[in-house]
Amino acid sequence: MNTSVPTRLPAGKNATADKLLVAASELMIERASIEVSLSDIAQKSGVNAALVKYHFGNKDGLLLALLARDAATEMSQLEYLISQPITPSAKLRLHVAGIIRAYHRFPYMNRLIHYLLHETSAGSADEVSKFFVAPLLDFHRRLLAEGVSRGEFRQTDPVLFYTSLIGACDHLFFGRHAMSRATGVGPVTDDVCRQYIKHMEALICGGMLNPDKETAAVAAG
Numbered sequence: 001m002n003t004s005v006p007t008r009l010p011a012g013k014n015a016t017a018d019k020l021l022v023a024a025s026e027l028m029i030e031r032a033s034i035e036v037s038l039s040d041i042a043q044k045s046g047v048n049a050a051l052v053k054y055h056f057g058n059k060d061g062l063l064l065a066l067l068a069r070d071a072a073t074e075m076s077q078l079e080y081l082i083s084q085p086i087t088p089s090a091k092l093r094l095h096v097a098g099i100i101r102a103y104h105r106f107p108y109m110n111r112l113i114h115y116l117l118h119e120t121s122a123g124s125a126d127e128v129s130k131f132f133v134a135p136l137l138d139f140h141r142r143l144l145a146e147g148v149s150r151g152e153f154r155q156t157d158p159v160l161f162y163t164s165l166i167g168a169c170d171h172l173f174f175g176r177h178a179m180s181r182a183t184g185v186g187p188v189t190d191d192v193c194r195q196y197i198k199h200m201e202a203l204i205c206g207g208m209l210n211p212d213k214e215t216a217a218v219a220a221g
Helices: 015-031 038-045 050-056 059-082 088-105 109-118 122-149 158-183 190-208 214-220
Strands: none
Touching (some): 015 050, 038 050, 059 088
């Protein structure tokens, strides 16, 4: 496998590059796996596989660009959310819902993150840390600190919070396949996604909210 750092990332408005990204995303969703070949991506997109190298450098470059595309919307909302004149508890609920919806739309996201962090080049891992992990952890640190300073949250480790939230989001989709075999549960529909948002809000807020502030925070949020 070519593990050199990709030298070309899509401009975001290149029609051919976009077709390749869309095809890769759709295949991963259809197969519930990130194991898709360049020939499969090329066939689904109608684009020559050789153009992957032109636009992305290699397959890992394509996967890195796909993750950057998928994460961009949620990452761009973090600064907006932290600056809003609402309670930390309300921000927390909105963030939990936003992350779950992002995983609902792109259920392969966490597996892609793990692959790029641990099974490719150091350059790819650095890029993932830079545009996804670091901004999200920083947001969690600031949000939790704000909640504690205003008396709404118990002291909560931001790394453990990140692990809990992101792990729970990923397992809804990745673990769903194992559960469907064992218990016959159905796929993750929009209704299941809404139910999971409520469940995770109750679970996380129930464990984090300061009991003295909980009623007031819920009302204000």
